[in-house]
Amino acid sequence: MAEHISPASAEGYIWQGKRVLEIETAAIQAMQTAINDDFANACQLLIRCKGRVVVTGMGKSGHIGGKIAATLASTGTPAFFVHPGEASHGDLGMITPQDTVIAISNSGETHEVLSILPVIKRLGVPLVALTGQPESTLAKLADVHLNVAVSEEACPLGLAPTASTTATLVMGDALAVALLHARGFTANDFALSHPGGSLGKRLLLRVSDIMHADERVPKITSDAIITEALLEISQKGLGMTTIVDAENRLLGLFTDGDLRRILDQRVDIHQTKIAEVMTTGCITTTPNTLAAEALKLMETRKINGLIVLDKDKTVVGAFNMHDLLRAGVI
CATH class of the missing domain: 3.40.50.10490 (Glucose-6-phosphate isomerase like protein; domain 1)
Structure with a gap:
């Protein structure tokens, strides 16, 4: 020194x-x-x-x-x-x-x-x-x-x-x-010896463990008007709703962000059907997908939620970033 x-x-x-x-x-x-x-x-x-x-x-x-x-x-x-x-x-x-x-x-x-x-x-x-x-x-x-x-x-x-x-x-x-x-x-092997911590949650949790299912899934039909979509979004609390056909197959998605855009366009929310303004070609995932993989997909695509489809392409769940946060995945 x-x-x-x-x-x-x-x-x-x-x-x-x-x-x-x-x-x-x-x-x-x-x-x-x-x-x-x-x-x-x-x-x-x-x-x-x-x-x-x-x-x-x-x-x-x-x-x-x-x-x-x-x-x-x-x-x-x-x-x-x-x-x-x-x-x-x-x-x-x-x-x-x-x-x-x-x-x-x-x-x-x-x-x-x-x-x-x-x-x-x-x-x-x-x-x-x-x-x-x-x-x-x-x-x-x-x-x-x-x-x-x-x-x-x-x-x-x-x-x-x-x-x-x-x-x-x-x-x-x-x-x-x-x-x-x-x-x-592997990472899954590692998680098996760390099930109690956040690391185990990141590695072991699957989408089926965190998604909203059954009656908690926001869902309307294509002939609903925009105000009905807003009511569903508000009641289910995910910031979005799915639009499905009679067989529960996904037709499109409507989100809080979509609402802001159509309001800027002065669309009549009391008369316009949701099919006219919904987003098609939605990004989806499956129940068996690892939650950590779903998180990466959401971050990459810059989206706040995901729709979950089963092997028959029918809607079985939905979740957003808040669900991942509550589950300790983030």
Whole structure:
């Protein structure tokens, strides 16, 4: 830091913050060399796992391990975290011969991690180690070792794990995403493990889940006059109404926007039939369409609502942007 900058000043905070980002960015860039044959071998071990991937680590490595396990689990690789200290006191029973273990230790000499290795080896469980020391005990005992060494920590004392935990986290993300692609994991698969959040709603909800159906669908016949259309729009609250034939097939659409245009043209709304002013060739969707797809269609075509047709091309529903908003799709 420049001598004229006080560490407790705004300039000092900014300087230190940028320095941390520079060090950790360099650590991530250096990880490119660690994505090698060892990385591919680790992926092969993990994808062949018949049970669960068990992640373990102490301290900050344990926190990173928990996140790696969560990322694996949400991207198609069943995984959970086991605290190595607890493992020595009974939790090792959670590990079965069908599992694969990822052990994390920057030094590769963490006592709590090393103490559970004999049991892991006795079970014949494959072991992937993430360490910053290729010559460490953990690295040498692993079936595959991934080197997450960094040239320096962001902590100026070199004590608090900073760049090293970032590098480890990045390696975990790289494993998870590589496995995701290898499994052919899809957005729908992801949504199945996130059903409660907005993401799950965006990915799982279909038009049939949000549309207005039956008597709630705004609908009039082609011989109705404009005032009747306005009454239907007002009662159903979607800002539009469909115009259908005797078989409930869509003939056209009339919206609030159409009303504004015909008023500018001084059309007699008490005498003119809706068939004379309705919009034909409407954009429609189907009940089975994903709500997220319907949203994209509406945004692309710059429309506020959609009519839903079944396989026989009859009107079965309608919805607008407000319905998507209420459903959490937007």
